[in-house]
Amino acid sequence: MSALSIGKLAKAADVKVPTIRFYEQIGLLPEPARADNDRRVYEAPAVRRLAFIKHARQLGFPIEAIRTLLDLADNPERACDDANIIAQEQLMAVESKIAQLEALRAELRRMVATGCQGFASDCRVIETLSGSAS
């Protein structure tokens, strides 16, 4: 007796209701059974699958990567090389994003550190963006 409405499922996995319908639409979640009144009826496995997706999204995996990962999770007899590759790619993507953001942080800190109290004509922020100062 673990039948869940879409709302209960949403709460169980801490995901918004439209997001569930969206995942169903793009084929990440299977189409659930429907009650007589046309409402979606979910079972326990749907909670696990949705939690999997949510966790992967939080880690920044793109939907297509998650599709592959779910495919592997569904077929445990298959080799998992793909999963390793996907995780490594995601790690590299995250690392390069961090490096980029750290550079931005440095420049922003310099801009903010010498913030002006006067008029825009003397504004360090605008000056920096204009490229007139290093």
Add this chain to the structure above:
Amino acid sequence: MSALSIGKLAKAADVKVPTIRFYEQIGLLPEPARADNDRRVYEAPAVRRLAFIKHARQLGFPIEAIRTLLDLADNPERACDDANIIAQEQLMAVESKIAQLEALRAELRRMVATGCQGFASDCRVIETLSGSAS
């Protein structure tokens, strides 16, 4: 004699041509003069303005923030408090993004470090995402 076609302007500021038209459409760049053949004709200030926008975008400022910053740059007699606030907000946004990505990096590193050579059923990556392991 500093008249530029849209293509030249694009090269001068290292920006794609459609991007310039897009910025014009949303009002970040003023509508330029038109030649008899209806082509856009730019002057030197357009290069500076576009470079300003490009630099700000590289720093991750959203378009609306850039609109405000450009407004201040256009009106140097105005107080620049807004510019400081915008820069500080952007700095905070970047810092929180970095913190978040560092957490992701840690988890991804753990996943990748113990990558499996076997089947998906033993896959550390999938296991981690399933939440069955810490």
Add this chain to the structure above:
DNA sequence: CTGCATGCTCTAGCCACCAGAGGATCAAGC
């Protein structure tokens, strides 16, 4: 003068959803 590069406008697509319209249905309190 031929052919390719560049320009024009307009529309649609990307990603991963979120918001809202307009309507049906359910559950709880009186």
Add this chain to the structure above:
DNA sequence: GCTTGATCCTCTGGTGGCTAGAGCATGCAG
């Protein structure tokens, strides 16, 4: 039994910041 508010349904359109392409006119080099 009735009302009220929450939840559900489908469908459409919006977000941000561009990018790609269609279909056409024009410019420039060999």
